[in-house]
Amino acid sequence: MKLSTASVDQKPKTRPIDHILLRGEPTRPALDGRSGHLDFAELESTLGHLAAWLQGFGLPPGERVASWVAKGPVAALMPMAATRAGLVHVPINPLLKRAQAAHILSDSGTRLLIGTQARLDTLEEGDVPPDCQAHSESDTACAMTGGPTLPPSDAEPDTLAAILYTSGSTGKPKGVMLSHANLWLGAVAVADYLKMTPQDRTLCVLPFSFDYGQNQLFSTWYAGGCVVPLDYLTPRDVIKSIERRQVTTLAGVPPLWVQLIELDWPPEVAAQLRRLTNSGGALTPTLVARLRALFPNADLYPMYGLTEAFRSTYLPPALVDSHPDSMGRAIPFAEILVVRPDGTLTDDNEPGELVHCGPLVAQGYWNDRARTAERFRPAPEVSAYGGMAVWSGDTVRRDAEGLLYFVGRDDAMIKSAGNRISPTEVEESAMAVPGVLEAIALGVPDPRLGAAVRLLLRGKPGVDPTLLENDVRGHLKQDLPNFMQPRDIRFVDAFPANANGKIDRVAVAREHGE
Structure with missing residues (x-):
């Protein structure tokens, strides 16, 4: 039997996540940006002061502390400062609005909220739980530069460290519970397969x-490198920061890459990048080709992940040109299985559900046993790890080389006249047509077929929609079977995005799915 798995280590070594700054050379840069420059020794000292300030509120161990702040030293240090103080960190995306933040505060039972004053001012009566204190981010300024300090913690690997709320594209956001081991091993795995060094920024x-x-x-930080936080207003801000801060590594999601490749990059700035990573949506072969041409010195790492298990797979740069549509293989510490409904392994190229096993699997959803039971279930019998696994709901296939390919989510598949159609396959075919920047396929009601395919396109500025539609239809007829052909094609100026920058498919379906 063939597994798609990384090397299995039943007891990988971990440390509390707040120890991670101790790995860097004390005098090497650790944080750089608009808020200033700190080396590892200075950042570790600042972390100790912030943790002591949080501990000073006298909350019992395990209570939740939320942060709702823009990127900067506080946002960067809160994940570690909270755990050093014995608390559980609940980060709130600064792009979220009042109602979404209020849901997270209530659902998590947050006892302490640190936010920028402008965001706190948007909250209304009842938004903050009665036993929760709210403090402005400015209150931390003095605390982070002097006063009491806390040494590194001695937390056990399975201790809850963070609750990360998903974007909530299908209902209200749900909180994924992550342990110190989840966070630490995620850092080790990514730093390892990205081949990061202390020279990276x-x-x-x-x-x-x-x-x-x-x-x-x-x-x-695990690799000893420097992070440069950036809240950008336009994609051009990204170019400016890469040039000004000598950046070597950039992580993004597909909508951001589409924006970046539309810009005019100074060749010397584009050549500065050594590493590009993508998750949060698949890269199309066309987009891969454009990124490779624009950033000739950068290794490209397509990746697949889900918050419930952090990261599952990556495609090594050496395979990107020959397998541009592959998800790759399992990352370190992950065991990835492709299984049938009965839990047995699929054959090569047979679609099945991706199941993630091993120490990167989260502890479930906060305060939600029902949804935890749906997604977190015992691992298939063939698993080397056993225990609880994440049954992703994503359909993938594994080829004879052990490489994985995304087919689609079961709840997103279009069922048309008895056929199951993957939106991803239709979208990738459309994206191969010159002039198409983005494509979304969805099912719409059809009295004869049950559901028909509607294809939404965003074209390059200045391209004639009528001519482009003809080109797309001609290409699809050559590339896809008849039952996958779109009933209609519509053009949009932009696709809505969720707070993490990914295309909000639920919003797209709500607007265009009737």
Whole structure:
């Protein structure tokens, strides 16, 4: 039997996540940006002061502390300062609005909220739980530069460290419970397969409330490198920061890459990047080709992950050109199985459900046993790890080389005249047509078929929609079977995005799915 798995270590070594700064050379840069420059020794000292300030509120161990702040030293240090103080960190995406923040505060039972004053001012009566204190981020300024300090913690690996709330595209956000081991091993794994070094500088454009965004910090610091937080207003801000801060590593999601490749990059700035990573949505072969051409010196790492297990797979750069549509293989510490409904392994190229086993699996959903039981279930019998696994709900296939390919989510598949159609397959085919920047396929009611395919396109500026539609239809007829052909094609100026920068497919379906 063939497994798609990384090397299995039943008891990998872990440390509390707040120890991660101790790995860097004390005098090497650790944090750089608009808020100033700190080396590892200075950042560790600041962390100790912030943790002592949090501990001073006298909350019992395990209570939740939320942060709702823009990127900067507080946002970067809160994940570790909270755990050093014996608390559980609940980051709130700064792009979220009052009602969404209020849900997270209530659902998590937050006892302490640190937020920028402007965000706190948006909260209304009843938004903050009665036993929760709210403090402005400015209150931390003095605490972080002097006064009491806390030494590194001695937390056990399975101790709850963070609750990360998903974007909530299908209902209200749910909180994923992550342990110290989850966070530490995620940092070790990513730093390892990205081959990061102390000379690397990572531009952090993704929200720290996003597991992919938070890992930008931890994996870079594990490698002894420097992080550069950036809340950008326009994609051109990204170019400016890469040039000004000597950035070598950039993590993004597909909508950001689409924006970046539309810009005019100074060749010397584009050549500065050594590493690009992608998650939060698949890269199309066309987008892969454009990124490779624009950033000739950068290794490209397509990745697949889900908050419930952090990260599952990555595609090594050496395979990107030959397998541009592959998800790759399991990352370190992950065992990835492709199984049938009965839990047995699929054959090569047979679609099945991706199941993630091993120490990166989260502890379930906070305060939600029902949804935890749906997603977190005992691992298939063939698992080398056993225990609880994440049954992703994503359909994938594994080829004879052990590489994985995304087919679609079961709840997103279009059922048309008895056929199951993967939106991803239709979208990738459309994206191969010159002039198409983004594509979304969805099912719409059809009295004869049950559901028909509707294809939404965003074209390059200045391209004639009528001519582009003809080109797309011609390509799809050559590339896809008849039952996958779209009933209609519509053009949009932009697709809505969720707080993590990914296309909000639920919002797209709500607007265009009737």
